Amino acid sequence: MTEPIIQVSDLSKRYHIGVRERYMTFRQALVDVIATPIKRLRNFGRSSHREADTVWALKDISFNVAPGEVVGFIGRNGAGKSTLLKVLSRVTEPTTGRATLRGRVGSLLEVGTGFHPELTGRENVFLSGAILGMSRREIKQRFNEIVDFAGVETFIDTPVKRYSNGMRVRLGFAVAAHLEPEIMMIDEVLAVGDAAFQAKCLGKMNDVSRAGRTVLFVSHNMSAISRLCNRACVLDAGRLVYDGDCQGAVQRYLGMIADTRTARLDLRDHRGRKAGMKPIITSLALRGEEAGGDEQADRNVFRTGEDLVIELGYDTAGEAFNHIFVGIHSALGERICSVGTHLDPHFNQTLHGRGRVQCSIPSLPFAAGDYSLTVAMGNKMAGNADCVVDAIRFRVELDDYFGTGEGLRHGQGHIAQRCRFRQIGPQERSQEDLSASSCVHHHSS
Amino acid sequence: MRMFFKPERPHQRKPAGGQALAAALPRTVIEPSRGWRSVNLREIWNYRELLGFLTWRDVKIRYKQTVLGFGWAFLQPFTKMVVFSLVFGGLAKIDSQGAPYPVFVYAGLLPWQFFAESLRRSSQSVVASANVITKVYFPRLVVPLASVGGCLVDFAISFLILIGLMIFYGITPPLSILWVVPLSVATVVVSLGIGTLISALNVAYRDFRYVIPFVVQIWLFLTPVIYPVNAVPPRWQWLLSLNPMSGIVDGFRSAILHRPFAWGNLTISAATAVAAFLVSLIYFRRIERRFADII
Numbered sequence: 202m203t204e205p206i207i208q209v210s211d212l213s214k215r216y217h218i219g220v221r222e223r224y225m226t227f228r229q230a231l232v233d234v235i236a237t238p239i240k241r242l243r244n245f246g247r248s249s250h251r252e253a254d255t256v257w258a259l260k261d262i263s264f265n266v267a268p269g270e271v272v273g274f275i276g277r278n279g280a281g282k283s284t285l286l287k288v289l290s291r292v293t294e295p296t297t298g299r300a301t302l303r304g305r306v307g308s309l310l311e312v313g314t315g316f317h318p319e320l321t322g323r324e325n326v327f328l329s330g331a332i333l334g335m336s337r338r339e340i341k342q343r344f345n346e347i348v349d350f351a352g353v354e355t356f357i358d359t360p361v362k363r364y365s366n367g368m369r370v371r372l373g374f375a376v377a378a379h380l381e382p383e384i385m386m387i388d389e390v391l392a393v394g395d396a397a398f399q400a401k402c403l404g405k406m407n408d409v410s411r412a413g414r415t416v417l418f419v420s421h422n423m424s425a426i427s428r429l430c431n432r433a434c435v436l437d438a439g440r441l442v443y444d445g446d447c448q449g450a451v452q453r454y455l456g457m458i459a460d461t462r463t464a465r466l467d468l469r470d471h472r473g474r475k476a477g478m479k480p481i482i483t484s485l486a487l488r489g490e491e492a493g494g495d496e497q498a499d500r501n502v503f504r505t506g507e508d509l510v511i512e513l514g515y516d517t518a519g520e521a522f523n524h525i526f527v528g529i530h531s532a533l534g535e536r537i538c539s540v541g542t543h544l545d546p547h548f549n550q551t552l553h554g555r556g557r558v559q560c561s562i563p564s565l566p567f568a569a570g571d572y573s574l575t576v577a578m579g580n581k582m583a584g585n586a587d588c589v590v591d592a593i594r595f596r597v598e599l600d601d602y603f604g605t606g607e608g609l610r611h612g613q614g615h616i617a618q619r620c621r622f623r624q625i626g627p628q629e630r631s632q633e634d635l636s637a638s639s640c641v642h643h644h645s646s
Numbered sequence: 647m648r649m650f651f652k653p654e655r656p657h658q659r660k661p662a663g664g665q666a667l668a669a670a671l672p673r674t675v676i677e678p679s680r681g682w683r684s685v686n687l688r689e690i691w692n693y694r695e696l697l698g699f700l701t702w703r704d705v706k707i708r709y710k711q712t713v714l715g716f717g718w719a720f721l722q723p724f725t726k727m728v729v730f731s732l733v734f735g736g737l738a739k740i741d742s743q744g745a746p747y748p749v750f751v752y753a754g755l756l757p758w759q760f761f762a763e764s765l766r767r768s769s770q771s772v773v774a775s776a777n778v779i780t781k782v783y784f785p786r787l788v789v790p791l792a793s794v795g796g797c798l799v800d801f802a803i804s805f806l807i808l809i810g811l812m813i814f815y816g817i818t819p820p821l822s823i824l825w826v827v828p829l830s831v832a833t834v835v836v837s838l839g840i841g842t843l844i845s846a847l848n849v850a851y852r853d854f855r856y857v858i859p860f861v862v863q864i865w866l867f868l869t870p871v872i873y874p875v876n877a878v879p880p881r882w883q884w885l886l887s888l889n890p891m892s893g894i895v896d897g898f899r900s901a902i903l904h905r906p907f908a909w910g911n912l913t914i915s916a917a918t919a920v921a922a923f924l925v926s927l928i929y930f931r932r933i934e935r936r937f938a939d940i941i
Contacts, residue, residue: 216939287780292938293939295676295677300675314782315777320706324703324706327699332778334782
């Protein structure tokens with residue numbers, strides 16, 4: 202058993218929320234105006250606030266990290282992920298608890314830390330490098346690599362204020378990416394730059410984790426977490442609620458962000474009901490399988506490849522219907538696909554009275570994004586008696602559906618289609634290869 | 647890679663990650679700290695390169711995109727000297743103890759300008775570095791230190807004007823001018839002291855941004871820059887010396903114009919200077935742990 206490189210025990214961090222006091226009288230207000238600065242001056246650097254005015258950004262966090270582990274941290278906004286990295290990189294002090302780190306720590310909580318707009322790219326590489334903890338000698342050694350990676354050779358002696366946003370971000374990331382501490386803490390930096398640069402950053406991150414460096418990585422990008430990390434922690438309201446493999450963490454996180462209130466809707470007064478339609482579809486719910494069980498639960502976030510279950514409640518009010526139709530739309534409103542009772546060879550019931558119908562869509566083939574459902578009910582011949590547009594919304598997260606860590610980028614389609622590539626027949630050298638190698642041969646002889 | 651955290655073995659370099667090596671790596675313990683802390687000189691020494699870079703940045707950007715560039719470092723003290731000579735030497739006829747008034751006033755302006763400028767810059771320095779302070783760890787003292795360091799360049803340039811003035815008035819530099827060296831160190835100590843204190847206070851109370859300009863102005867009149875110490879009745883001179891800049895300015899003048907030092911006053915000023923310096927550093931250390939939260 203190797204000694205952990207990071208040991209965190211019962212770490213908590215409390216923040217004070219500004220308290221607003223109500224002045225009773227003008228005299229009181231005057232007294233307060235005079236007394237408050239004195240009181241505050243006296244209390245500086247000490248906590249005097251009541252428990253009610255405080256919020257625990259982190260509460261009793263404990264975990265160990267072994268050398269070489271790449272740990273992802275996920276959670277909703279304000280769950281405490283960034284605060285945790287800030288405490289561990291010593292930017293801010295914990296309120297209670299203790300953490301022990303072995304080795305130098307590089308923290309990358311922002312891209313382009315310490316950049317000054319008036320200075321040139323070259324000067325900023327040295328400045329930012331020094332702030333992040335590199336020595337002048339190290340920066341000199343890696344200077345060309347950094348500039349190459351950022352792709353800003355031509356502008357290296359131009360003040361950074363004249364850089365485009367993309368160039369500044371690239372240079373900032375390049376400096377940070379060439380840090381070589383034993384422990385690296387990274388916060389959401391992959392959310393910057395264009396798609397090509399993001400891919401490059403992910404590649405670099407991959408190298409970093411392969412090099413045996415210990416990495417703590419905060420991100421909202423589930424496929425990045427699945428790809429880069431061999432372990433993930435889920436934070437919720439300052440507490441560590443999950444610590445284990447990535448798949449479980451992603452599932453836990455998706456379960457958390459799934460708003461169960463909007464996963465089951467009463468449809469009787471839905472605004473999306475088309476004019477002239479009767480409220481026959483009374484409720485609509487989205488359900489998915491729970492982590493590690495056969496149980497189903499309401500939720501509106503699904504991973505690609507999961508089974509989606511649509512549950513529809515109806516009240517036919519004396520009529521009889523034999524057709525249910527569901528259309529799935531993208532966030533932009535394009536129809537992605539449609540399902541209906543007429544496409545299921547085993548369904549031949551007549552719906553009469555009140556009841557519920559379930560429609561399962563096995564292994565959802567959608568790419569990451571937001572989707573909405575349009576539901577309709579009626580008769581095959583007579584048409585729809587009820588139709589609700591945009592009745593319910595759900596989100597799909599790709600996770601690591603393809604097993605390559607790669608996902609589909611925006612604009613690459615809505616369907617996550619698995620594929621197999623293989624080579625057929627022998628591979629021959631092309632004419633260019635032949636002439637190039639003979640050239641080399643010629644010169645060397 | 648130089649020292650992220652207070653390392654126990656600063657010169658040990660290790661290849662990344664290796665599990666067997668983990669035991670030999672520098673260890674950092676993160677815990678809530680309590681009470682007063684002393685200044686960690688070793689840590690600041692470890693970050694000397696960063697201090698150098700920040701100082702260099704301050705100097706570099708000060709005169710960026712100006713036509714005169716470093717000309718401003720000459721022009722500012724020179725203009726002040728000319729104006730003071732005209733108003734206080736020419737019109738008000740303030741006693742300059744036998745020396746030409748421009749030399750007399752400039753000998754005082756030399757440390758004063760450095761002090762005033764360091765105070766102005768360092769008091770803003772921590773707030774101005776908010777984006778870095780909330781993102782990366784380094785000893786926070788480096789920030790006001792670098793501001794004062796940046797002012798040293800202007801200080802050096804303003805010495806050239808003194809030399810020019812002395813040549814112009816045909817004054818041979820006396821041997822006592824060597825006293826300027828320890829006196830300059832004292833000026834740096836005072837500037838650092840007051841500067842770090844205000845930079846820390848400014849984090850929580852931005853009022854200090856407005857307080858500083860007129861404090862500096864009033865302070866100028868409480869310091870014998872435009873008038874000689876003798877202008878104050880002898881029995882009140884000790885009171886004047888409680889202002890550390892007072893003894894320093896008077897000392898500069900004695901050193902440059904070769905006059906006897908007022909050792910008593912100088913000692914009082916030196917003592918208040920050191921006291922202010924220590925109190926400021928300790929106060930800064932006490933509240934720096936909260937910088938990232940309240941900045």
